[in-house]
Amino acid sequence: METQYVGKRVPRVDALDKVTGQAMYSVDVELPGMLYGATLRSPLAHAKIVEIDTSAALTVPGVRAVVTGKEFPFTFGHMIKDQPFLSIHKVRYVGEPVAAVAAETEAAAQEAVEKIRVEYEELPAVFDPRKAALDGAPIIHEDLGKYDHGNVYELVPGTNISTVMKYSRGDVEVGFSEADEVFEDEFYIHPVAHTPMETHAAVVQYTPSGKMLTVWSSADAPCQRAKDLAKVLSLSFNQVRFISTYSGGGFGGKGAIVAEGIGVALAHFTKGRPVKVIYSRQEELTASQVRLEAYLKLKTGVKKDGTLTAREAEIIWDNGAYSSKGPEVARRGTLTIFGPYRTPHLTLLSRLVYTNKQPSGAYRGFGTTQVTWACEAQIDIIAGKLGIDPVEVRLRNFYADGDPYINEQIMHTAGLRETLEKASQEIGWGQKKPKTTGTKVRGKGIATTIKGTNTPTDSYCFIKVNVDGSVTVLTSSVEIGAGQKTVLAQIAADTIGVPLASIHIPNPDTCSTPFDFGVTSSRTTYHMGNAICLAGQKVRRQILETAGEILKTDPERLTLREGEIIDRDAENQMTLKELMAKKYGGKGGAIQGEGYFTPAGSSLIKAKPGIEWMSSIFWMWATHAAEVEVDTETGVVKVLKIAAAHDVGRAINPIGCEQQIEGSVIMGLSNTLFEEFKMEKGRIMNDTLADYKVATTLDLPEIVPIIVESHHSEGPFGAKGVGEPALAPTAPAIANAIYDAVGIRFKSLPITREKVLAAIRNRKP
Amino acid sequence: MNVTIDLTVNGERHRLEVTPWTTLLELLRETLHLTGTKEGCGLGECGTCVVLVDGSSVNSCLMLALDANGRQITTIEGLASNEELHPLQASFIEKGAVQCGFCTPAMILSAKALLDRNPGASEEEIRRALSGVLCRCGSYTKIIEAVRTVSKEVEDS
Ligand code: FES
Ligand code: FES
Numbered sequence: 001m002e003t004q005y006v007g008k009r010v011p012r013v014d015a016l017d018k019v020t021g022q023a024m025y026s027v028d029v030e031l032p033g034m035l036y037g038a039t040l041r042s043p044l045a046h047a048k049i050v051e052i053d054t055s056a057a058l059t060v061p062g063v064r065a066v067v068t069g070k071e072f073p074f075t076f077g078h079m080i081k082d083q084p085f086l087s088i089h090k091v092r093y094v095g096e097p098v099a100a101v102a103a104e105t106e107a108a109a110q111e112a113v114e115k116i117r118v119e120y121e122e123l124p125a126v127f128d129p130r131k132a133a134l135d136g137a138p139i140i141h142e143d144l145g146k147y148d149h150g151n152v153y154e155l156v157p158g159t160n161i162s163t164v165m166k167y168s169r170g171d172v173e174v175g176f177s178e179a180d181e182v183f184e185d186e187f188y189i190h191p192v193a194h195t196p197m198e199t200h201a202a203v204v205q206y207t208p209s210g211k212m213l214t215v216w217s218s219a220d221a222p223c224q225r226a227k228d229l230a231k232v233l234s235l236s237f238n239q240v241r242f243i244s245t246y247s248g249g250g251f252g253g254k255g256a257i258v259a260e261g262i263g264v265a266l267a268h269f270t271k272g273r274p275v276k277v278i279y280s281r282q283e284e285l286t287a288s289q290v291r292l293e294a295y296l297k298l299k300t301g302v303k304k305d306g307t308l309t310a311r312e313a314e315i316i317w318d319n320g321a322y323s324s325k326g327p328e329v330a331r332r333g334t335l336t337i338f339g340p341y342r343t344p345h346l347t348l349l350s351r352l353v354y355t356n357k358q359p360s361g362a363y364r365g366f367g368t369t370q371v372t373w374a375c376e377a378q379i380d381i382i383a384g385k386l387g388i389d390p391v392e393v394r395l396r397n398f399y400a401d402g403d404p405y406i407n408e409q410i411m412h413t414a415g416l417r418e419t420l421e422k423a424s425q426e427i428g429w430g431q432k433k434p435k436t437t438g439t440k441v442r443g444k445g446i447a448t449t450i451k452g453t454n455t456p457t458d459s460y461c462f463i464k465v466n467v468d469g470s471v472t473v474l475t476s477s478v479e480i481g482a483g484q485k486t487v488l489a490q491i492a493a494d495t496i497g498v499p500l501a502s503i504h505i506p507n508p509d510t511c512s513t514p515f516d517f518g519v520t521s522s523r524t525t526y527h528m529g530n531a532i533c534l535a536g537q538k539v540r541r542q543i544l545e546t547a548g549e550i551l552k553t554d555p556e557r558l559t560l561r562e563g564e565i566i567d568r569d570a571e572n573q574m575t576l577k578e579l580m581a582k583k584y585g586g587k588g589g590a591i592q593g594e595g596y597f598t599p600a601g602s603s604l605i606k607a608k609p610g611i612e613w614m615s616s617i618f619w620m621w622a623t624h625a626a627e628v629e630v631d632t633e634t635g636v637v638k639v640l641k642i643a644a645a646h647d648v649g650r651a652i653n654p655i656g657c658e659q660q661i662e663g664s665v666i667m668g669l670s671n672t673l674f675e676e677f678k679m680e681k682g683r684i685m686n687d688t689l690a691d692y693k694v695a696t697t698l699d700l701p702e703i704v705p706i707i708v709e710s711h712h713s714e715g716p717f718g719a720k721g722v723g724e725p726a727l728a729p730t731a732p733a734i735a736n737a738i739y740d741a742v743g744i745r746f747k748s749l750p751i752t753r754e755k756v757l758a759a760i761r762n763r764k765p
Numbered sequence: 766m767n768v769t770i771d772l773t774v775n776g777e778r779h780r781l782e783v784t785p786w787t788t789l790l791e792l793l794r795e796t797l798h799l800t801g802t803k804e805g806c807g808l809g810e811c812g813t814c815v816v817l818v819d820g821s822s823v824n825s826c827l828m829l830a831l832d833a834n835g836r837q838i839t840t841i842e843g844l845a846s847n848e849e850l851h852p853l854q855a856s857f858i859e860k861g862a863v864q865c866g867f868c869t870p871a872m873i874l875s876a877k878a879l880l881d882r883n884p885g886a887s888e889e890e891i892r893r894a895l896s897g898v899l900c901r902c903g904s905y906t907k908i909i910e911a912v913r914t915v916s917k918e919v920e921d922s
Contacts, residue, residue: 011858018866019854019873021801021841028800195901197805197813197867248803248867249901281806481865481902655861663864663903689810689899697892700905 004562005490005500006717009655012486013500014246014479026201026245026259027278029216034203035064037266037277038109040099040116041287042091045356045682046125046138049089049098049118056115057101062108065269066116068099072265076232076257078224080155080162081148082141083322083359085265091120092140092321093356094683095287102266102275127682129318129353130295132160140321140354152613153327160354162319163327165334167611168347169406175310175345179301183382187374188748189731191293191318192675194363195694198248199284204263205274213240213264214274218247220254220480221518226510228257229264237510244508250480251667252362255520256324258288285692286684290677291363292329292352293318296337296374302382306393310345313337315371317352317360324361326352332454333367335406335614339375340416340450340621341397346406356682364664366521368451369728376447376732377747380739390446390736391424399450407614409607415647415710416621420448422706426643427625439633442640443741447732448623451522451725452616456600459527460514463492463535465543465591467584469563469577471498473535476508476516477528482723483656484524490652491529491716495536496543497560498576514594522721525652526618527597529716535595542591547579602714618712618720621647624665624729628737635757637738638701639669642730645706649720654707660722661705668730670695676750770834774799775843783830790814790825792833793840801841801870805899812898815871816840822878824897841870844877852915853877860911864902871898876912885920888913 017023054066069088077083087098099116103109124138131137137160141147145157153163176182202217213235219225222242230240247254257264263277279288299312315334319326334350363369383390398420399411424430427444434442462474473492479485485505493500508516516528540560547565548555557568563576574582583589599605599617607615625643630636644661651657674693678685686692711718735746744759767782774797783792790807793799793816802825805811809827816825817839844851853873856862863869872895879886879894886894891912900908 009861012861012863014866015858015863018863018869019841019850019857020845021799021870023866024800025803025867027804030798195899197811197865197899197901198803199805247865249865251901281808281811481867483864659861659864659902659904659907662906666903666905667901688808689806690808694899694901695903696896696899697905697909698896700892700909703906 003494003717006494006652007650010486010490010500010653012483013489014485023246025198025248026203026216026218027198029203029245029276031203031205031274033273035102035104035270035273035275036106036109037262037275038101038106038113039097039262040113042087042094042096042098044091044120044122045094046123046140047091047120048123049087049091050121051119052099053117054099057112060108060112060115062104063101063112064104064273065102065266066099066112067265067269072268074232076228076261077323078228078256079150079153079325079327080323081232085261093358095358096321097262100262100266102270125356125682127355127357127679129316129355132355133316133351133353140356161351162323162354163330163352165331165350166348170345172310172312172345172347176301178309180304181385182299182301183378184299185378185381185747187296187298187377189294189370189373190676190749191290191360192671193285193290193692194251194253196249196251196253199279199281200254200259200288201278202260202263203274203276204260204267205272206267207272211235211239214243215241215260215263216243216245217260218245218250218254218478218480219260220250220478221520222478222508222510223476223515224518225257225260242510244478246507247478247480251364252366253289254480255362256289281689282687285687287358289324289359289361290320292326292360292367292370294370296371298337298374298378300378300382302386304386306383306386306388306396308341308343308397311338311343312346313348315350317350318357319352319354320357320359321354322359324359326360329362329367333371336368336450337371337375338406339379340399340448342399342403343406362520364667364727365451365724368449368725372447372449372728373731373749376729377735380736381745391420391429394420394448407607407611409605409615412604412619415708418708419621419623419645419647422708423623423625423643423645426704426706427627427641429625440629440631441741442627442629443737443739444625444627445733445736445740446623446625447729447736449725449728451620451728453523453526453618453721454521455605455615455617456598457517457523457527458598459516459531461528461531461535461595462514463539463593465539465580467580467588467590469502469575469580471496471503473503473505473532474513475505475528476510476513477524478508478519480519482660483653484519487525487652487656488528488532491532492536495533496540498563502563522620522724525719525721526715529719530597531595533595533716534597535593538593539591542593543576543579546583546591547574550579550582604714618649618715620721620725622725622729624733626733626737628734628741630738630741630756632742632760635753635760637673637751637756639734641702641704642733643704643706644726645708646722646726647708647710648722649712649715650709650718651707652717652719657707657722658705661726662703664726665703665730666695666700668727669699669701669734672731672734672749673751676752768831770831772833772836772838774838775840785829785831787830788826789816789828789830789833792830793825799840799842803867803870805867813868813871815874815898817874817878820878820881822875839874841874844873851877853912856911856914860907860914862904862907862911864904868898868900872900872908880916884916886916891916
């Protein structure tokens with residue numbers, strides 16, 4: 001199908017709002033009578049609350065409400081309902097919200113917070129998930145066995161193990177006996193902060209008369225959050241209304257109730273007045289959520305020619321003090337630890353463990369980043385030991401079309417090889433190294449990844465063709481910054497046959513926009529894109545039928561393009577605007593259509609009964625190739641270039657794909673080389689952006705985004721997704737390049753300058 | 766204890782009473798409702814609050830409102846004249862330099878301060894001038910390209 005917009009470098013539809021300062025973010029929401037919230041946070045990692053005295057806080061002028069877990073004794077949790085809005089009886093991490101204040105001004109709220117007195121009885125705390133998993137560790141959730149939880153999660157009450165997952169395929173004993181060499185390695189990946197430039201923020205209003213709870217926020221899945229809140233507060237879904245704003249960056253961090261929770265608690269005590277809660281940067285870094293840290297053991301059997309025969313994985317994930325999306329990150333992330341490689345015999349054990357630290361949650365890649373780190377570093381180790389080119393080892397084991405995935409889903413792998421070929425070609429793989437001059441040594445590294453999308457999940461949309469021919473697309477897909485609106489508008493414009501400029505996609509409002517699973521799992525283009533195709537085809541058909549009536553011709557002879565209705569023989573013509581005016585101009589009216597998409601039932605996701613959930617309706621493949629320069633005197637690693645090739649199915653908007661890829665690469669570089677929490681007794685010491693360093697323009701390498709288009713047979717215009725996998729291969733590609741440069745293998749992240757220098761100094765001569 | 770200040774913001778004059786500790790950022794966002802200027806940290810570490818004070822880029826979270834007395838302030842809302850976008854705004858749209866957009870106002874204003882001083886700024890100069898503004902979406906490549914496109918036009922003409 002010929003397209004006007006799909007596949008073109010269309011400028012983003014939200015860009016004008018953003019370059020003129022008109023875009024409204026949650027921090028910008030201002031309502032009449034609005035109060036300001038502030039939060040008292042726990043100074044201890046694990047303690048019993050003996051007493052809270054709020055009397056002095058209540059006397060501060062301007063204070064309208066002081067709330068603790070006593071007044072608002074509710075808990076929430078999308079997967080495991082383990083998290084209090086405000087501490088109940090005990091605190092479990094430094095930074096946990098203990099009490100909150102709503103006041104006429106931020107200053108008054110802050111002053112009152114400082115006047116709240118809390119008496120604690122300190123308890124032993126545990127920060128290392130490996131230790132927390134042992135018998136005898138201090139128990140963080142005594143009531144784990146009583147918590148409501150999703151029935152797919154296997155909890156281990158009486159321990160700190162929040163969830164456990166085991167899986168095996170084939171017979172690893174047989175597989176290892178067939179191997180010529182067996183590799184056993186341990187890897188560690190550290191927690192990092194999402195660091196969106198807009199911290200978590202929300203405005204919440206509760207009107208007691210109508211029992212209506214309204215939340216203005218940039219949560220990435222407003223329908224899910226409304227569902228969660230309705231359940232825990234015993235409201236119905238239509239009494240909880242999420243109004244989405246633009247988002248100043250999420251990266252997974254806005255996939256949970258964070259600032260919203262403080263606002264919800266306060267709003268119940270402010271007699272209908274809305275409350276605004278904005279996290280400070282310190283709160284964002286220490287008390288929102290982080291990427292799950294993980295300890296990963298990988299045992300791999302290989303034949304001399306590099307063929308993998310068996311793999312065994314054991315992962316311990318750090319859940320932090322409460323389960324945000326940790327259970328699902330651990331469940332899904334774990335599965336792809338074997339990479340895009342045929343693995344006939346495998347077994348895995350994953351445990352998600354509570355610790356007395358800030359909660360962990362979704363982070364761009366949803367676990368894939370952690371497991372890819374281990375898998376791709378080990379593949380390099382294997383290649384080195386066997387003396388086979390790392391590209392060769394990968395190619396030898398890559399899935400091919402028709403191969404079974406670990407749950408026997410039949411793989412559709414188009415695009416995988418091409419990403420490897422193109423990225424390695426772009427980096428000049430195999431070319432002779434330049435001569436080392438002085439202390440600077442160069443090296444190249446490569447890493448691939450496999451990422452699926454949560455399957456099946458649903459998206460609904462609603463399209464209105466208005467009386468003047470303009471089009472409104474109603475969806476609950478939030479513009480989290482990744483270009484959702486633009487891609488969806490392009491799909492709508494081409495499906496219906498109208499100009500892009502005639503389409504408006506308002507921000508979601510769960511009261512009026514239809515259900516969507518959420519902007520997560522790189523799913524929006526595919527799922528909401530398909531829903532829009534379905535709705536768009538419906539309205540297009542109605543438009544042409546109406547035109548047929550008016551023009552007294554067979555609608556089959558008519559076509560709609562760029563808002564013009566044209567007869568096959570070009571005898572009759574009219575614009576959509578004229579059509580709508582003729583039909584509805586007098587009394588008004590609209591042409592409407594709805595779309596519902598689910599991949600459930602697709603033959604592509606068939607698998608072994610009972611474990612179809614491991615299937616993915618589409619697989620995203622990527623390869624990153626890095627070139628670095630290591631200064632052996634200072635330990636500074638300079639990333640010179642990263643070629644990042646991604647199979648996106650079809651690039652609905654190549655600019656958008658490049659933005660995702662380039663943005664992920666610099667984020668990955670930053671995570672890998674600079675970012676690290678410094679902790680003392682559970683307290684994060686580097687809680688400012690001066691001390692928690694993220695990459696700036698000065699750290700930017702040459703990034704070459706390479707888009708591979710494999711055309712998914714069921715995707716909208718052939719599209720798949722790109723947002724998450726783009727982060728995963730960056731870290732191992734850099735580490736593999738460092739190894740190539742100086743022969744030092746880092747198995748633990750981050751790879752800071754100090755670590756590199758120490759390793760170089762300790763190197764045996 | 767309030768102090769009266771007189772300043773011009775985006776060409777409009779304001780006489781206002783402020784407390785001595787009010788920052789320019791608070792004045793702009795809360796009193797004047799110019800929310801295009803963002804707060805990413807309030808400590809001078811992220812750069813999202815950059816505005817132009819007499820043409821120079823300043824972290825508005827670090828400047829007291831009373832120090833803005835008598836000065837000319839430009840915020841992102843004041844950059845386009847009537848319907849016409851500033852060339853930097855147009856270039857940011859065209860080159861795809863905008864993702865979540867939270868850093869965009871500060872990036873554009875920092876670039877404007879640079880180009881007003883040094884219209885043909887090189888890529889290296891642009892990199893350095895923008896290094897005080899963080900962009901977690903990682904739009905850096907395209908931001909630099911957008912600014913360089915504008916500075917190149919000067920160079921080429
Ligand atoms: S708000 Fe971060 S530097 Fe001003
Ligand atoms: S575009 Fe999101 S922070 Fe720069």
